[in-house]
Amino acid sequence: MGAIDTFKRSRVVQLGVIATTLFVLFFFFRSSPDYYSPEDLNSLLQNKDESTVKVKKIELKEQGLHKPFLESGSYHIKNWDIAGNVIIKSNELIRLVSDNQHHAGSIFNQVPIKDESFEMELTFHIHSKNSKNLVADGLAIWFLDQKSEIGDVFGAKNYFNGMGIFIDTYKNGKKGNFPYVNVMLGDGKTAYNKDTDGFETRLAGCSARNLLNPKSGMTKARIVYTKYGYFSLDFKYTSGPEGWINCVTAMDVKLPEKKYLGFSAETGDLSHNVDILENKIYALYKPDGVPIGSLQELERLMQEQSEIKEEEKREGGRHRVFKKKPSKQQRRSLRRLKNSEKRIKERERKLREEKYGDPDYHLGLWILDWILHFLKMIVYIVAISALLWLGRIFYRTYTSKRKSKVTGLLD
Missing domain, CATH: 1.20.5 (Single alpha-helices involved in coiled-coils or other helix-helix interfaces)
Structure with a gap:
């Protein structure tokens, strides 16, 4: 009775109990967003949630990079061309540039990616002993129609045809918080402008301050691309499976039919180390062997897999297939996927309006x-x-x- 009397008499205790009850109700009954985040979509395409949708992945070993990097008895990485100031420690890293002034280095794959849809996880490390973080110039990830020689755009040639993902560690222009990630689609005729950090030719980008000297000693970049133009780029600065942060997601990106994968880096008057630690890349297919072309196809695949439940029953060696209506959870997953696509398109329109003054530009x-x-x-x-x-x-x-x-x- 003493506790009940205390509750009745004390306004503070009453408020405390009410606040605690509301907190518990919020924590247990709060609803998750009615859409998938770009990070969630990319995890679905990586086949990390088979309960929602199953995706078939085939590793592209020729474009991969794994320790030991060097072929036995040689200073050569199988299927890769090496140029510039690259240093290779076979059981540790591929150092594109060292923490020295005016260095440039690149590695380009000899075999083009012919698959139309793929996902890639690159592990790298940009670091320097400079206590004031005065470093330059950065790392580039390339998907080009041909291999590049050493040049003045993050260690590769300008006027490229394909995609350049520039992890820019030094601010030359007036816009953006650096390090900054700039995605550019080159047509072979348009130049990347160093003086403006490529602002006028930027497809999209994001600030990424944690890229330099991360506490985990590495950064992961996740790239997902599908045949009909879905492109997404995430970063992760911590170890473990979680912690992806989306940088760019776009819907109408077109890469060359044959895509030469490359990595390059450059230093100027300021410098830093740029190390490649690992690269894994997989082609993305539906279970029937057809490439996943778009989010709409992922949606249809999710629908098909939610409608058909295969149950094997040994009745004279026969297998039965039972169709059933999608469950409430499956219907919600489909609705979230549709809403995600709408949000991505709306965000693209908003970015075009901010940059060009026209959302349909x-x-x-x-x-x-x-x-x-x-x-x-x-x-x-x-x-x-x-x-x-x-x-x-x-x-x-x-x-x-x-x-x-x-x-x-x-x-």
């Missing part, structure tokens, strides 16, 4: 704008030329008349 419109601008310039030049020509005629006519008058007076 795309490459076709950019080309059209450029053509219209070019035509305007031609019209202006023709108009100015015509005015100058008319002015010249007027001036010659005027001077000719004056001469005629003067000649008449003299006569």
